[in-house]
Amino acid sequence: MQFINKTAPIGIFDSGIGGLTVAKRIISMLPNENIVYFGDTARVPYGSKSNSTVIEYAIQDAQFLINKNVKLIIVACNTASSVALDSLKRKYNIPIIGMIEPGASLAVKKSKNKRVGVIGTNSTINNKAYSEQIKTLDAEISIIEKACPLFVPIAEEGWLNHEATRLIAIEYLQEFIDAEIDTLILGCTHYPLLAETIQNIMGEKVTLIDSGYAASLQVENYLEGRGVRNDSHQVGTHQFYVSDLPNKFKTIAERFLGSKVNHIEKIDVEILIKN
Amino acid sequence: MQFINKTAPIGIFDSGIGGLTVAKRIISMLPNENIVYFGDTARVPYGSKSNSTVIEYAIQDAQFLINKNVKLIIVACNTASSVALDSLKRKYNIPIIGMIEPGASLAVKKSKNKRVGVIGTNSTINNKAYSEQIKTLDAEISIIEKACPLFVPIAEEGWLNHEATRLIAIEYLQEFIDAEIDTLILGCTHYPLLAETIQNIMGEKVTLIDSGYAASLQVENYLEGRGVRNDSHQVGTHQFYVSDLPNKFKTIAERFLGSKVNHIEKIDVEILIKN
Numbered sequence: 435m436q437f438i439n440k441t442a443p444i445g446i447f448d449s450g451i452g453g454l455t456v457a458k459r460i461i462s463m464l465p466n467e468n469i470v471y472f473g474d475t476a477r478v479p480y481g482s483k484s485n486s487t488v489i490e491y492a493i494q495d496a497q498f499l500i501n502k503n504v505k506l507i508i509v510a511c512n513t514a515s516s517v518a519l520d521s522l523k524r525k526y527n528i529p530i531i532g533m534i535e536p537g538a539s540l541a542v543k544k545s546k547n548k549r550v551g552v553i554g555t556n557s558t559i560n561n562k563a564y565s566e567q568i569k570t571l572d573a574e575i576s577i578i579e580k581a582c583p584l585f586v587p588i589a590e591e592g593w594l595n596h597e598a599t600r601l602i603a604i605e606y607l608q609e610f611i612d613a614e615i616d617t618l619i620l621g622c623t624h625y626p627l628l629a630e631t632i633q634n635i636m637g638e639k640v641t642l643i644d645s646g647y648a649a650s651l652q653v654e655n656y657l658e659g660r661g662v663r664n665d666s667h668q669v670g671t672h673q674f675y676v677s678d679l680p681n682k683f684k685t686i687a688e689r690f691l692g693s694k695v696n697h698i699e700k701i702d703v704e705i706l707i708k709n
Numbered sequence: 710m711q712f713i714n715k716t717a718p719i720g721i722f723d724s725g726i727g728g729l730t731v732a733k734r735i736i737s738m739l740p741n742e743n744i745v746y747f748g749d750t751a752r753v754p755y756g757s758k759s760n761s762t763v764i765e766y767a768i769q770d771a772q773f774l775i776n777k778n779v780k781l782i783i784v785a786c787n788t789a790s791s792v793a794l795d796s797l798k799r800k801y802n803i804p805i806i807g808m809i810e811p812g813a814s815l816a817v818k819k820s821k822n823k824r825v826g827v828i829g830t831n832s833t834i835n836n837k838a839y840s841e842q843i844k845t846l847d848a849e850i851s852i853i854e855k856a857c858p859l860f861v862p863i864a865e866e867g868w869l870n871h872e873a874t875r876l877i878a879i880e881y882l883q884e885f886i887d888a889e890i891d892t893l894i895l896g897c898t899h900y901p902l903l904a905e906t907i908q909n910i911m912g913e914k915v916t917l918i919d920s921g922y923a924a925s926l927q928v929e930n931y932l933e934g935r936g937v938r939n940d941s942h943q944v945g946t947h948q949f950y951v952s953d954l955p956n957k958f959k960t961i962a963e964r965f966l967g968s969k970v971n972h973i974e975k976i977d978v979e980i981l982i983k984n
Contacts, residue, residue: 475757476762478757482753484954487751584859586862587859587861587862588859590858591859593859596876598873598877601871601873602873605868605873678758678759678762679758704982707979
């Protein structure tokens with residue numbers, strides 16, 4: 435492992451805006467860290483693309499962040515984490531933290547009745563990303579997985595408390611209730627936006643696992659353990675890059691983060707491909 | 710206009726699978742024509758991308774079809790039609806038929822009370838594609854436009870008769886009922902799949918305009934008028950190309966078209982870019 439510069443930024447990438455729920459966790463947990471966020475808004479969503487396409491895009495996204503001299507990369511996209519994390523770790527020599535292992539570990543720790551549910555995009559669920567990870571941690575846990583493809587567009591439409599959202603959530607979640615799970619992994623970075631509706635349907639006894647939160651804890655532990663936290667007393671800078679529609683991203687990011695986005699820049703996809 | 714080979718195929722492109730509702734119309738209206746369909750499934754959806762990105766992609770898609778020696782191109786995607794049709798017509802010397810003008814013309818013809826509604830993706834609606842076209846045809850018509858971004862994912866999820874779909878449709882359509890429109894343009898090629906739900910909410914007196922159907926009529930008229938219909942007595946061949954996930958596309962296409970898809974091939978995005 436190479437020398438790590440404490441003041442170097444943390445890199446975060448996602449297929450679009452969902453990773454902002456992870457960025458928000460990092461900003462609140464590690465306020466002095468500098469952050470470079472890349473949202474691949476020209477090629478969103480990744481969840482409906484083939485594995486080989488997602489790996490190719492994830493490598494381009496990571497390379498962009500590495501060119502910005504980040505000290506660590508968070509793959510704030512469950513699809514890219516489930517499909518591309520191994521390829522990224524083989525290719526690059528800096529710490530790379532995805533969503534799957536942190537979310538799975540926290541779920542295993544929290545579940546008492548050993549019945550865990552996972553919801554995510556088609557790609558994350560079809561790849562059995564969480565279930566395979568959970569099995570390696572505790573083979574006795576029974577797992578139910580289900581893709582919920584309408585949750586992302588409904589979260590992006592902002593219908594967080596609409597009756598249609600409740601009906602969609604009931605349709606998706608009924609089988610988890612029937613199976614009496616006690617822990618549900620929100621396996622997509624958009625889903626924390628719907629946490630209130632999901633919690634109401636699942637009931638108070640079910641623990642929701644926000645994988646972005648679990649990953650942020652691991653980032654904090656890693657930086658602490660290696661002694662490479664940014665020990666500046668100033669609040670960190672936060673730079674955002676997208677591959678399309680920077681103004682739309684800025685509006686949404688300011689709503690998600692609850693603070694002003696000062697640096698937002700558009701990067702052409704061609705530049706990502708050529709890097 | 711160059712010489713047109715009667716037996717050359719009709720080219721159809723879309724950002725993904727929505728254009729299959731148009732292909733289905735063409736196949737049923739013109740069964741002897743050969744068809745080459747390109748679905749840009751690696752870069753779907755176009756509706757949330759910037760105009761410059763959509764123009765770039767549409768040119769690559771059209772070039773792919775031109776390399777297949779098509780005699781005419783149907784832009785079976787409302788977003789690409791609204792954003793890129795002029796650029797395509799300037800660049801290429803073959804007939805190119807989009808969704809907007811055919812749909813707008815048919816709506817103007819059908820409306821009696823001169824109150825027309827338009828629903829579509831964010832991009833089609835923000836570009837005011839239909840309203841500007843309608844204004845040039847009949848300046849007295851009053852137009853209401855609304856983006857319905859949840860209709861595409863709900864149609865792709867196949868929840869055509871779900872109560873949540875009805876509630877989402879009511880939320881989107883109530884203002885059209887209040888405005889007493891008598892004609893509603895389905896300004897996205899996915900929306901005909903939801904026509905029954907939309908018709909039930911709007912009531913029988915409102916005419917739904919399927920732009921793909923309107924465009925198919927124009928294609929038939931054009932080929933007839935120029936004497937370049939394929940006069941073979943054999944049923945035409947139908948070739949499908951996609952930029953990602955050919956197997957998934959094949960399954961959906963066979964469901965949409967109600968017939969076997971024999972030729973399906975994946976084309977790398979890099980090849981589109983280099984063409």
